[in-house]
Amino acid sequence: MIALALLENYNGIIKNYKSGDIIFEEGKQPTHYYQIISGEVKMNNYNDEGKEFIQGIFYKNQCFGEPPLFIDQVYPANAVAVVDSELIVITKDKFLELLKNNADISLQIIKNLSQRLYYKSVMAAEISSQDPEHRVLRLIDYSIEQLNFKQEKAGFLIHFTRQQIADLTGLRVETVIRAIKSLEKKGDLKIINRKVYR
Template sequence: MITEKLLESYQAARKKYNKGETIFEEGNFPAHYYQIVSGEVKMCNFNDDGKEFVQGFFHDGQSFGEPPLFLERVYPANAIAVTDCEILLVPKTAFLSLIRENAQVSLAIIENLAQRLHYKSVMAAEISSQEPEHRLLKLMDYSITFFKIEKGKDGHRIDLTRQQMADLTGLRVETVIRAIKSMEKKGEIQIIGRKVYR
């Protein structure tokens, strides 16, 4: 989202994380702005029984964990590397200076946070009341818009695993698999090489 060159001019450091490694923990105070160079990160919580609830997945070029930087509050979730990752970290004070001194970057951050808030509002309504197929279609359609997925000859490729779809919709993996098969039969999606196309 923010160019690497600009981040590096504000004290950004590159750090590598291994798959499964915790980047920051729920309850910690934020000290950095994080932007992914390569890899995938998830934000998640665990309940008292150890059950995981995934807040979202983040990919190359995306940032994560910004709200607490502005609110002077602790992280409400953990950030964990889903794959091996390389991430740019900018110290909090340097990042706030970057925002103050670059109006276009500030607007881009606001737009990004607004998109995430809108996504959470939409999905919260879907999860509370809609059938599995409807939830999954809404997730796919929102992903196409949010990630600006370009349409290929077979449609929009949804780069989410069945497990990730389950995590993001509050469904069981088995339910997701059944729903995807049903949607394919109805012609609402295509399955090509185990990948879903909308």
């Protein structure tokens, strides 16, 4: 999203996280801007019964966790490395300085935040009123569009696990498995070697 050289000019530091490492915790005050160089990061919460809900999954060149930096609020979710990940990190003060000095980057950040708000609105409506198959398909279609999933001969490879789809849609993993099988029968999805394609 933001060029690494520019982030380094604002004292960006490269940090490495192992799979499962917590990058920041829900309820903590934000102090840094994070951008992924390589790897995968999820933002999640747990309910009282310990069930995970994934707020979002982020990949190479994406940033995460920046909205609280603008409004002096605590993080609403945890950030966890899904796989070994390399990030570039700059302090909040340097991030805000970078935005003040680079109007084009500020517009990129606004667009990115707007896209996420749009996604949250769409998914909130889906979760509250639509059947499981519709929820799963909507998440997949949105992700293909926004996350640049790779197109192969069989179609777009969906990088989410069944568990991640469940956690992103508020469904049980068993329900997701049934929905995916049903969507395959209808011709909306393909399953090849346990991988899901659209």
